[in-house]
Amino acid sequence: MRLRALLDTDALGLRLLGGEDELDRSVRGVMTTDLRDPSRYLSGGELVLTGLAWRRDASDSEPFVRILAGAGVAGLAAGEAELGDVPDDLVEACLQHRLPLFAVNEIVAFATITEHVVRQVSGERAGDLAAVVDRHRRLMTSGPTGGGPEVVLDLLTSDLDLRAWVLSPTGRQIAGAGEPLAGHVAAALAGQHLAATRTGRRGPHRAEAGGTTYSLFPIRNNGRGTVPAAPRDVRESVLSDWLLAVEADASDWPAARLDLLQGVTQLIAVERDRRDAARAVRRRLAQEVLELVQTGAAPSEIAARLRVAAPVLLPGLGTAPHWQVVVARVEWSGEDADLPGGQVAQALLEEILVDPAVTGPDSADRIAVAHTGDEAIALVPLPAVSPASAPGGPSDVEGAERPEGASPAGTARDTGARERRDTALHADSLLATVRDPLSAGLADDGRLTLGVSAAVHSAEGLRGALEEARHARRVAAARPGRVCAAGHHELASHVLLLPFVPDDVRRAFTARLLDPLRDYDRRHRAELIETLEAFLDCDGSWTRCAARLHLHVNTLRYRVGRIEQLTGRDLSRLEDKLDFFLALRMS
Missing domain, CATH: 3.30.70 (Alpha-Beta Plaits)
Incomplete structure (x- = not known):
């Protein structure tokens, strides 16, 4: 904004005391100070507000103004609450250094001026950033370059000091600037966003999570992804739309900043369409x-x-x-x-x-x-299990002798089944x-x-x-x-094999239980199905079953261990024995 605009706002109660030719200077911020030398806190372009507590006599004015002018401030506004009229020596010093000087009426708080300037300056920055966002949108829609939503979120942080994250409907973070949101905070924000959307209220939605205020902006699907662009009912899109969570209360934002954030959501929607197409x-x-x-x-x-x-x-x-x-x-x-x-x-x-x-x-x-x-x-x-533990791998040698009482149930079977369970x-x-x-x-x-x-x-x-x-x-x-x-x-229970269960379900369960054994027998001629039937008929007796099949007990133990490995079952458990028994009878 320009210094001249300050005089056009009656609510600020400012009177120009000098520097009329310098009113086209740009104001980039506000600083309130009563330090005799505030130069270390100045970066240029500020409107400095002072209550004159630094002034002890007339000789203090010129050094103070010289420091401000050297720092490149835009102007000086002196309050009348403490000393009444602004001293003439301060007016003369400002004229000497060509620094615009305003008098602030005692009924106007410095906070009022600060809030007004910050709001106007952020609006100007939003306009500049909007141009950047528009340029970024054109890049993203015209080719594979553009950098994704993270680039725009970084711009929001650097130019407007806004921290923002893109979240899925479940609260999963898709993009963000800076530190990621805590999982429980993101889930809470997603839930509040979905609840507000279901009521039909337009965004942004105000939300509280973890003691912090957020504004939630919907990111609408543009129609080239999963859900139609113009659903006839909010329920058709509520569970698929992303959201932009901004750490700020947008309820009193100027229209320019709201428009900017809407542009950001549209830009992210374009990127989402690209990902959906992939x-x-x-x-x-x-x-x-x-x-x-x-x-x-x-x-x-x-x-x-x-x-x-x-x-x-x-x-x-x-x-x-x-x-x-x-x-x-x-x-x-x-x-x-x-x-x-x-x-x-x-x-x-x-x-x-x-x-x-x-x-x-x-x-x-x-x-x-x-x-x-x-x-x-x-x-x-x-992911498939490692070759060493997979059926048919290096350890898979049919008929290998093992010590009496040993079983691969605690080795190969456990390793392969556990890897599958873990993934x-x-x-x-x-x-x-x-x-x-x-x-x-x-x-x-x-x-x-x-x-x-x-x-x-x-x-x-x-x-x-x-x-x-x-x-x-x-x-x-x-x-x-x-x-x-x-x-x-x-x-996974014998209940599924009973007559009242639908045929498709019973067949599916039977196939899942026995197909791995049939496949293994087909590849290795291992006779695991025959071994399983004999083992169940012999009530789990190792000696009787081995004699019936004319096998060494160690070989029988190895075969049973292989059955357990392939199916993830334990033939020492009654429930698993019953599952196998019924599956064999119905196959």
Whole structure:
């Protein structure tokens, strides 16, 4: 702003005492001081406010003004509350050094002048920054350069002293300037944003978290990503839109600054569209695999498609991974219960499957989610176990002799199964950090239910995993709450093999339990299925079973250990024995 503008505001109560020819000077800030030498605190362009406490006699004025002029201040405003009229010696010193001088009426507080100048100056800076943002937008929309949202957030911090973060609907930090937000603060802000959006109120929304005030600006999807640009109902986009969290109260911001932040959100939306477009390949892969599985395609055809998908989802992977299937459904109640939920569930499931400890927009690159109808289905690759512990690896020599009583159950079986368990998804942990914010977005008329399958190691097991995940989701849907999930471990029971359970679910469970053994027998001619049947028929007696199969007891122990390793079960447990018994009878 210019010094001249100060005289145009009657509320400031300023009178010009000298320096009329210098009123076009730019004001960059305000400083209040009564120090005799404030030069160390001046950087140039300030309007200096003083109560004249530094003045003891007329000889003090000229040195004080000389210091201000040397520091390049824009002007001096002297208060009349302490001495009455501004002394003539100060007026003469300002004229000598060509420093504009104002008198401040005693009824006007310095704080009023400071607030007015800061607001005007920040508005000017916002205008300058808006030009930078617009230039950055053109760069991002015209080519691959631009630097991403972090560049603009850094500009907000450096030019307007605003700390800001881009958050997902679950509170995951996508971008930020400076220190990241604490996890619980980000989740709280996401929840408040979703709740405010569901009420239909326009942003920005004021929020409190961790004793700090924030303003939350929606980042609307532009329509080239997952959710339509102009949904007919806020519920179609509330669970997929990002938000910009700014550490400030925007309720009294000037229009220029609000417009600037809206421009920033539009810029970030452009970047989001770019990232969503990059996910198209992974979504298409998931859709193709899903269609093959659901239409009953040959396992070899599904396996070929999985071999194409694995390098895309897990770059650098040398062998085919294990796979898990996650099924999600978003359902609405009330008059508009027919709102489409498949695309919303797809976007939401992509976000839920991101590791919460990982930040950045590209952290979902290894997730492939398709949707069909109101259902979203994720194909999740898991790194394969190490060769030393994998079936068929160096330790996998059929018939190897082991000391009496020894079992590989504590070695190879534990290592391979434990590695798979460590990398596998678990229903409860998926929702641990996102349940609260998503519940706020679902409000009183929405539900999200998830089902998670066990890991499968081949194309043959993928259909079973899909049915298992779907059945787990139905189990979750029977529970109370807005956000619920169930995993395969809640289905891994002989109860699933009883007649009243749907055929698809029973077949899926049987296949998941026995297919690894059949595959192993086919590759190694190991007769694990025959060994399992004999072991159960002999009630778990090592001696009787070994005699029946004409094997050494050590060889029998090794085979049983291999069965346990491949299935993750323990044949010393009654529940696991019963599962195997019923599965064999129904296969």
